[in-house]
Amino acid sequence: MSKKTLFDKVWDSHVVKHIEDGPDVLFIDRHFIHEVTSPVAFLGLESRGIGVLFPERTFATADHNTPTINQHLPVEDPLSANQLKALETNSGKYGISHWGLGNPKNGIVHVVGPENGITQPGMTIVCGDSHTSTHGAFGAIAFGIGTSEVEMVLASQCIMQPKPKKMRINVNGKLGKGVTPKDVTLYIIAQISASGATGYFAEYAGDVFENMSMEGRMTVCNMSIEMGARGGMIAPDETTFAFLEGREKSPKGEEWTKQVAYWKTLKSDEGAEFDLELTYNAADIEPQITYGTNPGLGTGISRNIPKASEVKDGEASYKKSLAYMGFAEGESMIGKEVDYVFLGSCTNGRIEDFRAFASIVKGRKKADNITAWLVPGSHIVESQIKEEGILDILTEAGFALRQPGCSACLAMNDDKIPAGKLAVSTSNRNFEGRQGPNSKTLLASPLVAAAAAVTGKVTDPRVFL
């Protein structure tokens, strides 16, 4: 038998049909939808006069366009309210499970899927959102799709995709003090650029990922799209099984035992071939921060902004990027004055991220020049924050907690960073205007965000650890 990668095993077991000189018809086990990329897909179904083939395989949650304060009140913006209503109506009409605003299970789609056990190893999972790659942390093939494909999955539970190339990214060794999963992923992206993995599906391997928590693995897989990869995945292991056991939608009893036995087979065979293999050393990674307007333009926090001649991106876009940020080549990142801090998003809105943030702000005070938005990824995360006493630490330090949602990551709701202001953000994209028209974003870990929140400027978090 030929040697297979983890990706091959999962992909091949979902191919309903291979079209000669064309894509594979790939069966989709779980489909997540949200209010922004689904309405036009439902309209498409209506105009074709067809329904949803397997509604029990689709799960709806409202997150992109929801307010993060006063969620008990009607949504003020009529366009946003209309989108939320459309999700509710469409879900009801076709019998799709819907966790709307106010539902205790509501939250960011890539947070609530895993925490309710909907996401499982060996599955194919799609959503009209590029950060669907998050679910790859469980050894699933998970990737973002467009609205035409959302319609396709609703109509047929399949999508048509050519099989991507395979790459493996190995990181071995021991991570240094203050170096988090977010730093590992930002480091990798800075090495290979924001398009370095385009056309590939990544597998992350090596002891750094083996020793990582599920929250950390989700952070890493989440950012796979930021290096251009369609997705990234990690072989399931005891950490995965321990996370899933007992969750609402996880298999139970005999079915659990049977599934775990299958899940244990989901790893790349010894000697399986990859189209590209990259290896990094954990010791080379320090806390990271971005300085430009794509996630590949980042560096170790203690380093200076590289010269145009040192970066892989084109000179025109590199210079445009620095001009937008108001930075100069060769400058130091440490000490830059910060206006906003955003902790949250499907990248870093989980309990571990709030624990990390609290570990630095504990016993300190929020800097006066900082506006901080702390947004849990779900109501379940929010409850954990309260139960673990983290809220008390945050309150004591002068911070407040908002309600769950995507919030300032993409600034579709009112959580917009004002023009010209500089934000340290634990989210995933630093594109021009991403967090609000003319706002400026520095992507970093929750520890770097906390260090900025208490000092008011870009600060190496290791001084607090």
Add this chain to the structure above:
Amino acid sequence: MAYDSFKILTSSCVPLPLENVDTDQIIPARFLKATKREGFGDNLFRDWRYNGDDTPKADFVLNNPTYSGKILVAGRNFGSGSSREHAAWAIYDYGFRCVISSFFADIFKGNSLNIGILPVTVSPEFLDKIFTAIESDPKAEVIVDLPSQKVTIAATGESESFDINGYKKHNMTNGFDDIDYLQSMKAEIGEFEKTRI
């Protein structure tokens, strides 16, 4: 949603010689609140195209009457970032039917093909030739021939072939989409579903 078929397109071009143009630039998130696919072209490249007070930015190419056409020519890694199909809708709605670049982000490329925009990947050298041709004559025409998978600069006759899989080519030239195909496979999919948890 079926779209007009695409065979041979001969048009002048709009040049955007920038790399890493992400979908947040093509259409910012605050314009994604619609529940219908209408009017996205008005907000194509919104923040590069308009000032905060909605007045046009004179130096942006879409506001320069010298350039027009149904082909957008852009630098490498076009369409990176968010999966929002609204980016492809905005490009289509504005009037483009083809984007030429030396490298596309995966999701954007798939979305484009699904709605009837042809993404044409050319070599970096040929992309430079197209930019040069537009620079010397803003009305320079490019011929995109899907049946023969060839892109030609009309004035010089220089051409290059491009890749597209046979299935997608058939769909594009006939205006078919994937759902038409998948509907014919319902029984097979139904059987497959029974084997999945």
